Amino acid sequence: MSEFHYNPHISVDCVVFGFDDEKINILLIKRKQEGENVYALPGDLVQKGEDLDVAANRVLYELTSMENLYLEQFKTFGSPDRTSDPVDVEWIKSVREHPEARVITVAYNSLVKTQDFDYRPSSFAEEVLWHPIEKPQKLGFDHNEIANTGWAMLREKIKREPIIAFSLLPEKFTLRQLQTLYEALVGQKLDKRNFRKRMLRNRFLVAMNEKETGVSHKPAQYYRFDDAIYKEDFAKDQWFLF
Amino acid sequence: MSEFHYNPHISVDCVVFGFDDEKINILLIKRKQEGENVYALPGDLVQKGEDLDVAANRVLYELTSMENLYLEQFKTFGSPDRTSDPVDVEWIKSVREHPEARVITVAYNSLVKTQDFDYRPSSFAEEVLWHPIEKPQKLGFDHNEIANTGWAMLREKIKREPIIAFSLLPEKFTLRQLQTLYEALVGQKLDKRNFRKRMLRNRFLVAMNEKETGVSHKPAQYYRFDDAIYKEDFAKDQWFLF
DNA sequence: CCAAAAGTGTTAGCTATACACCCATGC
DNA sequence: GCATGGGTGTATAGCTAACACTTTTGG
Numbered sequence: 001m002s003e004f005h006y007n008p009h010i011s012v013d014c015v016v017f018g019f020d021d022e023k024i025n026i027l028l029i030k031r032k033q034e035g036e037n038v039y040a041l042p043g044d045l046v047q048k049g050e051d052l053d054v055a056a057n058r059v060l061y062e063l064t065s066m067e068n069l070y071l072e073q074f075k076t077f078g079s080p081d082r083t084s085d086p087v088d089v090e091w092i093k094s095v096r097e098h099p100e101a102r103v104i105t106v107a108y109n110s111l112v113k114t115q116d117f118d119y120r121p122s123s124f125a126e127e128v129l130w131h132p133i134e135k136p137q138k139l140g141f142d143h144n145e146i147a148n149t150g151w152a153m154l155r156e157k158i159k160r161e162p163i164i165a166f167s168l169l170p171e172k173f174t175l176r177q178l179q180t181l182y183e184a185l186v187g188q189k190l191d192k193r194n195f196r197k198r199m200l201r202n203r204f205l206v207a208m209n210e211k212e213t214g215v216s217h218k219p220a221q222y223y224r225f226d227d228a229i230y231k232e233d234f235a236k237d238q239w240f241l242f
Numbered sequence: 243m244s245e246f247h248y249n250p251h252i253s254v255d256c257v258v259f260g261f262d263d264e265k266i267n268i269l270l271i272k273r274k275q276e277g278e279n280v281y282a283l284p285g286d287l288v289q290k291g292e293d294l295d296v297a298a299n300r301v302l303y304e305l306t307s308m309e310n311l312y313l314e315q316f317k318t319f320g321s322p323d324r325t326s327d328p329v330d331v332e333w334i335k336s337v338r339e340h341p342e343a344r345v346i347t348v349a350y351n352s353l354v355k356t357q358d359f360d361y362r363p364s365s366f367a368e369e370v371l372w373h374p375i376e377k378p379q380k381l382g383f384d385h386n387e388i389a390n391t392g393w394a395m396l397r398e399k400i401k402r403e404p405i406i407a408f409s410l411l412p413e414k415f416t417l418r419q420l421q422t423l424y425e426a427l428v429g430q431k432l433d434k435r436n437f438r439k440r441m442l443r444n445r446f447l448v449a450m451n452e453k454e455t456g457v458s459h460k461p462a463q464y465y466r467f468d469d470a471i472y473k474e475d476f477a478k479d480q481w482f483l484f
Numbered sequence: 485c486c487a488a489a490a491g492t493g494t495t496a497g498c499t500a501t502a503c504a505c506c507c508a509t510g511c
Numbered sequence: 512g513c514a515t516g517g518g519t520g521t522a523t524a525g526c527t528a529a530c531a532c533t534t535t536t537g538g
Contacts, residue, residue, distance in 0.1 A: 009251045010320075010346060049344050052320030076318040076348050078252075078294030102291050104252060104348070106318050160398070176489075193492070194528065217489040218535035418517075435519070436501065459515040460508035 006045040008098040011105040012056040013043030013143065014071060015150035018114035018130050019168040021177070024184050025114060025130035026147060029063055031140065032126040033091050040140040041147060042125070043105060045096075056108040063125040066117045071108040074153045075146075078104035082142040091140070095124060109150045113168050158185055166225040172208055174220035175199065204230035248287040250340040253347040254298040255285030255385065256313060257392035260356035260372050261410040263419070266426050267356060267372035268389060271305055273382065274368040275333050282382040283389060284367070285347060287338075298350040305367040308359045313350040316395045317388075320346035324384040333382070337366060351392045355410050400427055408467040414450055416462035417441065446472035 016027035031038045042063040046055040056071045080102050083092060093099045119128045131137055133151065138144065158164050168181055179195050199205060204226045212219035258269035273280045284305040288297040298313045322344050325334060335341045361370045373379055381389065400406050407423055421437050441447060446468045454461035 007251055007344070009249055046320075049322045051322055052318065052346060073318060076294065076315060078288075078348065080291045080293055102249075104294060106320065106346075156402070174490090191528070191530085192490090193530085196491080197493095198527090212490095212536095214537085215489080216487075216537035218491075220490055416517085433501075433503085434517090435503085438518080439520095440500090454509095454517090456510085457516080458510035460517045462517055 005047050006097070007048050007050075008045065008096070008101040009103055010046045010052075011043055011103050012046060012052060012059055013041045013105050013107045013146055014056055014060045014110065015041055015074075015107060015147050015154075016060070016066075016069065016071075016110045016112065017133070017151070017154065018112050018117075019181060019184065020114040020130070022180065022184070024133050026133050026151075027064065027066075027119075028129055028131050028137070028139070029121065029125035030127035030129070031091060032124050033087075033094075036087055038087060038091070038140045039131075039137055041143045042128075043143075044123075045103070046106075052106050053108075056106070062123045063121070064128045065120040065122060069110050069112050069117070071110045074107055074109045075149055076104060076106045077142060077146060079142075085140065088140050105146075107146050107150060109154050111154060111164060111168065155185065163230060169225075172210065172222040172224050174212065174222060176220060178223075203233055247289050248339075249290050249292075250287065250338070250343040251345055252288045252294075253285055253345050254288060254294060254301055255283045255319075255347050255349045255388055256298055256302045256352065257283055257316075257349060257389050258302070258308070258311065258313075258352045258354065259375070259393070259396060260354050260359075261423060261426065262356040262372070264422065264426070266375050268375050268393075269306065269308075269361075270371055270373050270379070270381070271363065271367035272369035272371070273333060274366050275329075275336070278329055280329060280333070280382045281373075281379055283385045284370075285385075286365075287345070288348075294348050295350075298348070304365045305363070306370045307362045307364060311352045311354050311359070313352045316349055316351045316392055318346060318348045319384060319388060321384075327382065330382050347388070349388050349392060351396050353396060353406060353410065397427065405472065411467075414452065414464040414466050416454065416464060418462060420465075445475055 014027070018025045018027060027042065028039045029042050031040055042060050044059045044062070046052065047058075050058070052073065053071065056073075057067065057069075060069075060071070061067045082105070083089065083103065089099075114130050121128045139147065165178075165181055165185065169177055175196055178199065179190060179192065182195070183190055205223050206226050206229070208222045208224055210222045212222070256269070260267045260269060269284065270281045271284050273282055284302050286301040286304070288294065289300075292300070294315065295313065298315075299309065299311075302311075302313070303309045324347070325331065325345065331341075356372050363370045375393065380386065407420075407427065410423055411419055417438055420441065421432060421434065424437070425432055447465050448468050448471070450464045450466055452464045454464070
């Protein structure tokens with residue numbers, strides 16, 4: 001594949017986190033490379049004249065077939081020696097037209113439900129996988145640094161805008177689901193009664209006329225997230241939980 | 243000046259805020275350009291193989307002679323049409339070797355005391371000035387967007403790490419000075435008694451054996467910021483004010 | 485009837501906010 | 512002695528955190 005229409009100096013990398021109703025995972029690819037198993041973040045060069053946000057979506061699509069997720073830029077990594085590991089250097093030589101070029105990379109974050117997206121490796125990705133974030137995994141290039149920074153910044157952001165969390169739940173959800181999600185995000189257990197008290201103060205959380213069925217215990221109330229009420233109450237800045 | 247050693251696609255822009263003991267200002271340059279007075283952020287292309295953080299410091303130095311300030315990257319701007327205003331296009335043609343190249347720019351933030359730095363225009367800067375942030379000022383390129391984003395992100399950061407604020411005060415300072423600074427940062431007046439109560443809970447704020455002199459009112463107690471106590475008390479995450 | 489998760493209230497300590505007067509100094 | 516900004520306390524309302532038992536369902 002010719003690369004004449006790529007900007008040899010600028011790449012994007014995508015740090016996609018996925019909630020599987022239990023824990024948070026990170027989306028990785030396995031590179032096609034002789035005799036080595038190298039995991040990395042999905043990322044590649046930007047095209048000439050291509051908007052960065054557009055590039056992030058394209059690159060993720062080309063490698064994983066995932067599309068229509070909300071990617072947000074969080075940091076640009078540009079130290080000249082970010083690609084110095086011999087294994088990485090060899091790989092760059094095999095795929096890049098200007099392997100010697102110094103590349104800065106603009107990193108993007110996303111947070112999705114794993115089950116909302118099908119994925120399938122293509123281009124230089126041999127495999128695509130969701131890797132649990134609690135389990136350490138060595139990545140190529142400086143991708144460990146990028147992924148760790150991305151996770152830290154995403155958590156900071158959720159503290160400021162917890163609304164993000166609701167996008168990870170189904171239309172109707174129970175308070176237990178919401179609490180499990182919050183616990184995965186903050187990385188610690190929370191008190192059930194206090195969690196409910198605080199959460200239910202938020203008017204945008206509305207009880208539905210529906211309960212769980214088919215569970216072998218007291219069925220839980222379903223709630224939904226009301227976007228209109230949310231906007232009304234929090235036009236400006238206010239926040240409760242955290 | 244030849245540009246063969248510059249990377250034609252990557253630039254840095256510096257959004258430097260300065261506190262003058264009263265209000266917050268932003269550092270601007272006036273470009274040397276025929277018949278137009280164009281204000282802009284200090285910024286320029288990155289050199290080949292140059293670390294981004296290094297480039298930000300170099301560029302700021304070359305344009306303003308300011309050095310040794312702490313610049314922190316906050317966002318990268320890369321829409322293909324960020325430089326479309328005819329006045330900007332003309333200017334680019336006059337100084338760049340590859341005027342047609344699409345440039346993404348990595349933006350850096352800083353927050354300093356205005357009186358700590360001498361400045362003097364050089365390179366393509368005709369003038370360097372501190373501009374009060376309350377007064378709107380049209381800037382070249384997409385620099386208004388960059389400056390506004392930088393200000394918003396700096397304020398967010400100070401909420402999370404208010405320690406930054408102390409770097410803007412002299413070694414010894416009064417609580418009134420501290421309060422004036424906080425009011426400039428949050429953009430609103432605060433209650434004097436409550437401010438003092440909360441602030442003085444912080445052990446790292448230590449009273450000195452010294453008071454103001456030569457003022458025609460009750461002289462104020464001087465305080466200093468104790469870095470060791472700060473680190474001890476807040477090794478992790480805790481914060482009070484805000 | 486047993487297991488499993490849902491659902492529910494109270495208390496104590498702390499934090500935020502609102503608010504008004506006396507004090508020390510220079511001129 | 513007067514103008515100026517420094518410095519101080521209290522009361523109230525709201526929030527956080529800790530903690531244990533009853534309810535509803537399926538099997």
